[in-house]
Amino acid sequence: MPDQMCRVSDSPPLPMNHDNIKEKIIVREIVMEIEIAPGCRYFPDFLNQAAQQKLLEHIQKALLKAPLFQPTMPKTGKPFSVAMSNMGTLGWVSDKVQGYRYQETHPTTRQNWPPIPSTLLALWDDLTDFSLLPEACLINYYDAKARMGLHRDADEQNLQAPIMSLSLGDKAQFRLGGLKRSDPTRTFFLSSGDILILEPPMRIAYHGIDRVIAGASRLLAQGGRYNLTMRRITPDR
Ligand code: MD3
Ligand code: FE
Secondary structure, rough: OHHHHHHHHHHHOOOOOOOOOOOOOOOOOOOOOEEEEEOOEEOOOOOOOHHHHHHHHHHHHHHOOOOOOOOEOOOOOOOOOOOEEEEEEEEEEOOOOOOOOEOOOOOOOOOOOOOOOOOHHHHHHHOOOOOOOOEEEEEHHHHHHOOEEEEEOOOOOOOOOOOOEEEEEEOOOEEEOOOOOOOOOOEEEEEEOOEEEEEOOOOHOOOEEEEEEOOOOOOOOOOOOEEEEEEEEOOOO
């Protein structure tokens, strides 16, 4: 055997500090992928317990810099029951005066959003067939009473880009419709560790969260549910 072949194991062990550890959230030997509809790919229980815990820690760290805020509806100013924040170069916000939009800064701290963790970017790269990286990762927090009415996500310029959603904590009853508001809808549950990817043609389908099932998971000490949605906003950059 040539001498060089042994060199890798001959090198001294790297110190276990947090700068040389590249974490990757992929843990399953077998991954289940269910096509709920063309353009709606469901990966039930994709993240194992350790990966969920790690992701929760990333969220909690981001929320120290960019605390949850309560968006309000355009025109009426009615508050959302879901609390939100973002990671990334852009974040989704809404208020009475300016309505739905993406912006570079948090609405109350006026600071830039914290970055999207590299583990999530790697997951997007692995699970989507899309060449551009997401710019925004919206963090939704649902307490036991929160819900999200039937809506479409169409504030992004790039509607060809997929949306990747990850759920943590209590399970939620999710409603998926079609391209018209009047189309029939179906419901299913999104549980902690589940991933959902929306691509054309379902990318602009109507959807919502009917209710959260309190006590379904013990991941979050305070209960409730986080949902992350990674989004590409701009066509190219
Ligand atoms: C189906 N969030 O933030 S994520 C949202 O669980 C939103 O918090 C929900 O809807 C939540 O806008 C659902 C799953 C999801 C995301 C985007 C979709 C489903 C979708 C776009 C089209 C169709
Ligand atoms: Fe949505």
